[in-house]
Amino acid sequence: xxxxxxxxxxxxxxxxxxxxxxxxxxxxxxxxxxxxxxxxxxxxxxxxxxxxxxxxxxxxxxxxxxxxxxxxxxxxxxxxxxxxxxxxxxxxxxxxxxxxxxxxxxxxxxxxxxxxxxxxxxxxxxxxxxxxxxxxxxxxxxxxxxxxxxxxxxxxxxxxxxxxxxxxxxxxxxxxxxxxxxxxxxxxxxxxxxxxxxxxxxxxxxxxxxxxxxxxxxxxxxxxxxxxxxxxxxxxxxxxxxxxxxxxxxxxxxxxxxxxxxxxxxxxxxxxxxxxxxxxxxxxxxxxxxxxxxxxxxxxxxxxxxxxxxxxxxxxxxxxxxxxxxxxxxxxxxxxxxxxxxxxxxxxxxxx
Amino acid sequence: xxxxxxxxxxxxxxxxxxxxxxxxxxxxxxxxxxxxxxxxxxxxxxxxxxxxxxxxxxxxxxxxxxxxxxxxxxxxxxxxxxxxxxxxxxxxxxxxxxxxxxxxxxxxxxxxxxxxxxxxxxxxxxxxxxxxxxxxxxxxxxxxxxxxxxxxxxxxxxxxxxxxxxxxxxxxxxxxxxxxxxxxxxxxxxxxxxxxxxxxxxxxxxxxxxxxxxxxxxxxxxxxxxxxxxxxxxxxxxxxxxxxxxxxxxxxxxxxxxxxxxxxxxxx
Numbered sequence: 221x222x223x224x225x226x227x228x229x230x231x232x233x234x235x236x237x238x239x240x241x242x243x244x245x246x247x248x249x250x251x252x253x254x255x256x257x258x259x260x261x262x263x264x265x266x267x268x269x270x271x272x273x274x275x276x277x278x279x280x281x282x283x284x285x286x287x288x289x290x291x292x293x294x295x296x297x298x299x300x301x302x303x304x305x306x307x308x309x310x311x312x313x314x315x316x317x318x319x320x321x322x323x324x325x326x327x328x329x330x331x332x333x334x335x336x337x338x339x340x341x342x343x344x345x346x347x348x349x350x351x352x353x354x355x356x357x358x359x360x361x362x363x364x365x366x367x368x369x370x371x372x373x374x375x376x377x378x379x380x381x382x383x384x385x386x387x388x389x390x391x392x393x394x395x396x397x398x399x400x401x402x403x404x405x406x407x408x409x410x411x412x413x414x415x416x417x418x419x420x421x422x423x424x425x426x427x428x429x430x431x432x433x434x435x436x437x438x439x440x441x442x443x444x445x446x447x448x449x450x451x452x453x454x455x456x457x458x459x460x461x462x463x464x465x466x467x468x469x470x471x472x473x474x475x476x477x478x479x480x481x482x483x484x485x486x487x488x489x490x491x492x493x494x495x496x497x498x499x500x501x502x503x504x505x506x507x508x509x510x511x512x513x514x515x516x517x518x519x520x521x522x523x524x525x526x527x528x529x530x531x532x533x534x535x536x537x538x539x540x541x542x543x544x545x546x547x548x549x550x551x552x553x554x555x556x557x558x559x560x561x562x563x564x565x566x567x568x569x570x571x572x
Numbered sequence: 573x574x575x576x577x578x579x580x581x582x583x584x585x586x587x588x589x590x591x592x593x594x595x596x597x598x599x600x601x602x603x604x605x606x607x608x609x610x611x612x613x614x615x616x617x618x619x620x621x622x623x624x625x626x627x628x629x630x631x632x633x634x635x636x637x638x639x640x641x642x643x644x645x646x647x648x649x650x651x652x653x654x655x656x657x658x659x660x661x662x663x664x665x666x667x668x669x670x671x672x673x674x675x676x677x678x679x680x681x682x683x684x685x686x687x688x689x690x691x692x693x694x695x696x697x698x699x700x701x702x703x704x705x706x707x708x709x710x711x712x713x714x715x716x717x718x719x720x721x722x723x724x725x726x727x728x729x730x731x732x733x734x735x736x737x738x739x740x741x742x743x744x745x746x747x748x749x750x751x752x753x754x755x756x757x758x759x760x761x762x763x764x765x766x767x768x769x770x771x772x773x774x775x776x777x778x779x780x781x782x783x784x785x786x787x788x789x790x791x792x793x794x795x796x797x798x799x800x801x802x803x804x805x806x807x808x809x810x811x812x813x814x815x816x817x818x819x820x821x822x823x824x825x826x827x828x829x830x831x832x833x834x835x836x837x838x839x840x
Contacts, residue, residue: 467672
């Protein structure tokens with residue numbers, strides 16, 4: 221009670237000395253300057269629809285050289301893209317969020333559609349590349365639609381396997397990384413092991429995994445976990461051991477115990493480094509997933525690719541590759557979003 | 573620890589023949605003395621400054637009192653008890669505010685309570701301390717949005733929320749510009765006058781030492797020993813341009829010049 225009164229009396233003194241030093245000109249202003257509020261010139265608005273129309277035109281020119289059902293499907297795909305581009309160009313006038321997005325992605329979309337045109341001209345148009353290895357875009361789209369059930373199923377199996385392996389590896393990597401980074405004995409024994417065993421690519425363990433494990437699925441998950449474990453451990457340990465000594469000193473003079481020092485100081489301070497490890501581990505997990513699926517596991521996108529290749533159905537191979545690209549980059553994006561949330565305190569401190 | 577009437581709780585600090593050495597950076601087997609035979613007593617509630625040439629061990633001395641390092645010889649006592657390690661009863665503020673960048677201003681100030689597991693029962697104090705240092709408006713800002721003076725105020729509030737009986741200040745205002753610095757000197761004095769904790773202030777700035785302290789300890793060039801202890805008898809609030817102030821200032825400058833003349837290094 222006494223304490224409260226004491227402080228409130230002191231605080232009255234403060235009112236007069238409200239800080240005259242101020243928060244630095246905040247980021248909002250800087251960003252506002254970098255994207256000036258100007259209208260889309262009409263010509264620029266039309267680039268995407270015009271390129272889509274061009275793609276449609278080229279497609280009609282070469283369509284007679286393609287199987288009719290492929291050609292029809294691809295017409296529908298390009299047509300809906302064209303329609304979507306027109307709708308977006310009109311809608312953006314009343315929808316500011318769409319407008320900023322269009323401004324950002326217009327060049328990318330334009331070049332993307334142009335590349336599709338080039339692909340179609342080279343394959344269906346002039347038949348410059350040997351079949352069946354290089355199908356036209358229409359062929360790939362058709363394979364994707366024909367085999368959608370199996371592709372969906374394979375994606376689902378890949379997702380389950382990837383997540384179980386990745387999360388296991390991350391959990392193990394965080395635990396070992398924190399131990400090695402924090403405690404000297406753990407560092408002494410753990411570091412040599414990490415340095416010798418870690419750099420072996422996880423896929424090199426496949427022969428051993430096949431012998432030891434009861435099921436291909438379990439051994440694949442373990443291999444992915446191993447592939448993730450190494451970078452996560454390495455970067456967690458280095459992040460923890462590089463915690464600024466003065467943060468720890470301050471915390472100790474604030475009365476912190478060891479638990480607080482590890483979980484509230486060292487780990488938050490190491491998070492930027494830990495996220496680098498998580499990203500590296502994610503890349504390693506994609507690689508291991510696909511290899512494991514193509515040699516042992518009888519499901520998933522990696523299996524699908526080698527299976528389709530066995531039947532020389534290259535349209536399906538490319539369809540699976542397209543799905544893989546979308547699938548993996550979606551997961552990568554989700555990890556970026558997580559990082560942006562967790563490391564929001566870095567915003568304005570570093571470029572990201 | 574933090575009882576009802578903390579404002580009158582302060583500790584006395586005694587240093588008896590304290591010596592400290594560190595391994596030389598070029599020859600790790602030989603140890604180079606940094607502090608030798610330091611003996612001084614701080615009374616409870618006293619504000620004492622530590623002035624001396626660069627590298628004379630001022631910061632080392634402060635770390636010893638904080639309990640972050642241990643002396644090679646001699647003993648350090650707080651309220652007659654030997655110092656066994658860092659404690660929330662001895663707060664420390666560095667020149668770099670060292671705010672935890674991943675925590676907002678509010679959470680930085682709360683850290684002292686959270687570290688001791690007292691956040692739930694003392695949460696109401698956090699707001700008071702933010703008001704005390706004039707930062708309520710920035711409660712949810714992250715540290716890198718703050719100016720140097722504001723960040724240092726947060727660091728002060730973070731140290732003060734534990735009601736330390738001794739506050740150790742390692743050039744806390746050294747990185748601030750002249751105007752902010754003078755205002756912060758008044759703020760630190762106001763905090764000290766309200767709370768009456770014992771304060772040990774390391775500074776490079778002789779004006780700051782004279783303006784703020786009850787006594788000034790002048791250390792010699794490394795290895796640091798106590799050159800002289802000068803009581804400052806001027807009435808508070810002090811006038812930086814009074815003749816007594818200026819006289820003291822030139823005396824101390826003289827002393828420091830003597831203390832530092834082996835390397836012709838004058839700290840002013």
